[in-house]
Amino acid sequence: MTESASGTPLLELEAIQSSFERVMHPPGSKSLTNRALILAALARGSSTLRDPLVSDDTVGLRDALSGLGAHSKVTPEGWLVHGVDGTFPDGGSVNLGDGGTPARFMLAAAAMAAASVEVDGSTRMRERPVEEGIELLRSVGVTIHGTGSPEHLPATVEPWVERIGGHLRVGRTASSQFLSALLLIAPWTRDGIDIEHVEPPTSETYIRLTLSTLRGAGAKIGPGVRVAPGPLNGFDLAIEPDASSAIYWWAAAAIVPGSAITVPIPSNSEQPDMHALEILEAFGAHVERAPHAVTVRGPDRLHGAHVDAERCPDAAVMLAVVAACARGATRIDGLHTLRVKETDRIHALATELARTECSVTQHDDAIEIDPSTIVPRSIQVGTWNDHRMAMAFGILGLVRPGVTIENPDCVSKSYPGFWRDRALLFDC
Numbered sequence: 001m002t003e004s005a006s007g008t009p010l011l012e013l014e015a016i017q018s019s020f021e022r023v024m025h026p027p028g029s030k031s032l033t034n035r036a037l038i039l040a041a042l043a044r045g046s047s048t049l050r051d052p053l054v055s056d057d058t059v060g061l062r063d064a065l066s067g068l069g070a071h072s073k074v075t076p077e078g079w080l081v082h083g084v085d086g087t088f089p090d091g092g093s094v095n096l097g098d099g100g101t102p103a104r105f106m107l108a109a110a111a112m113a114a115a116s117v118e119v120d121g122s123t124r125m126r127e128r129p130v131e132e133g134i135e136l137l138r139s140v141g142v143t144i145h146g147t148g149s150p151e152h153l154p155a156t157v158e159p160w161v162e163r164i165g166g167h168l169r170v171g172r173t174a175s176s177q178f179l180s181a182l183l184l185i186a187p188w189t190r191d192g193i194d195i196e197h198v199e200p201p202t203s204e205t206y207i208r209l210t211l212s213t214l215r216g217a218g219a220k221i222g223p224g225v226r227v228a229p230g231p232l233n234g235f236d237l238a239i240e241p242d243a244s245s246a247i248y249w250w251a252a253a254a255i256v257p258g259s260a261i262t263v264p265i266p267s268n269s270e271q272p273d274m275h276a277l278e279i280l281e282a283f284g285a286h287v288e289r290a291p292h293a294v295t296v297r298g299p300d301r302l303h304g305a306h307v308d309a310e311r312c313p314d315a316a317v318m319l320a321v322v323a324a325c326a327r328g329a330t331r332i333d334g335l336h337t338l339r340v341k342e343t344d345r346i347h348a349l350a351t352e353l354a355r356t357e358c359s360v361t362q363h364d365d366a367i368e369i370d371p372s373t374i375v376p377r378s379i380q381v382g383t384w385n386d387h388r389m390a391m392a393f394g395i396l397g398l399v400r401p402g403v404t405i406e407n408p409d410c411v412s413k414s415y416p417g418f419w420r421d422r423a424l425l426f427d428c
Contacts, residue, residue, distance in 0.1 A: 008406050020253075020260075022260075022261055026263060030055065034058060040217075041068075042084060042085075049079045050238040051239050054416070055416055056412050057098075087112055111157050111159070127152070131146070143158035165189030172199040175337060193227050240266065256399060275312040279307045285298060304323060307333070316334075320369060330369045345388070358371050387411045
């Protein structure tokens, strides 16, 4: 690790010289850990989350919930969360840093506190949209005082006394996390929550993941998008390996000819980024699905394709970088949520891929990549303080010599051990 003249940490990457075959063990799912934390904190009694993701986002949410009275303990199995039986005894102020999912979930969870709660985040999180989530919560009777117009964090949430719940008709939202937040508190409402979509929902795969997590914790799930009332008891839940992290290793196998990487994750997992495997197949990678593991093998050469990443938005950054390693142009559609992530990921991808001499065209909800103009030269990649940018270009550095990553430690948001695990590929 070195530093730039301005003091920015820099990591010069080593390119790999031969193919590899390895089993990789990414950490627990961020999406599942965040959802399970909310449910465990509100449950009656204690819950055990086995093999949770330990990262900036998840630890930030765990500690924020603890500050409201749902105390947690680290055990050899994972995290033991002492639930509050539906009502957090304390109010106060919580700061979720850069955590978009934790902040949006917390806006809903804070309504279950006995006193007002101020929900805040980092400078970037204060720029990200939360107005739709605030309006959804207001529509079921929650009182929230947001800042600005449109409203942003910090926002103060008052105790939700009535907790009626009920039927909601919703259009297309900027993020499915707003709907997931409502569903996660639904068991502690009088009528439960029933969501009727009047337009195709954003990131529907994540709404299904929320319902699956609720079901696994003992909630009653009705037809459509409905969570019935009925408080949850403490539960014991094993967190699957993170498909959003596994995609980096599967992509590594895809772009290095003759390589293979297996990740021990159920092939029928409901994690949305499992759909990225279908896109890797569209690029020409070979995917082998077993009941408890998925293996990706790299072909002699990948080819461009016209694909849609609507169902796997977190994997889209890595998929765009894979496209830069293929023969022929690629267009990736379904990226409208990428504009409001940790950074504007479409713009960030277009900027950094252009450094490789790719031809890149960005659209409101799509990106086109033509790698035909790539020439080998050293490049310094800006991560935009975005963990997924750092990891995706870290994988590019396996096949392209001379890649240097700025601010490599931003991977701690979701995968603190990423660079250590990348080094394992050189030990094959």
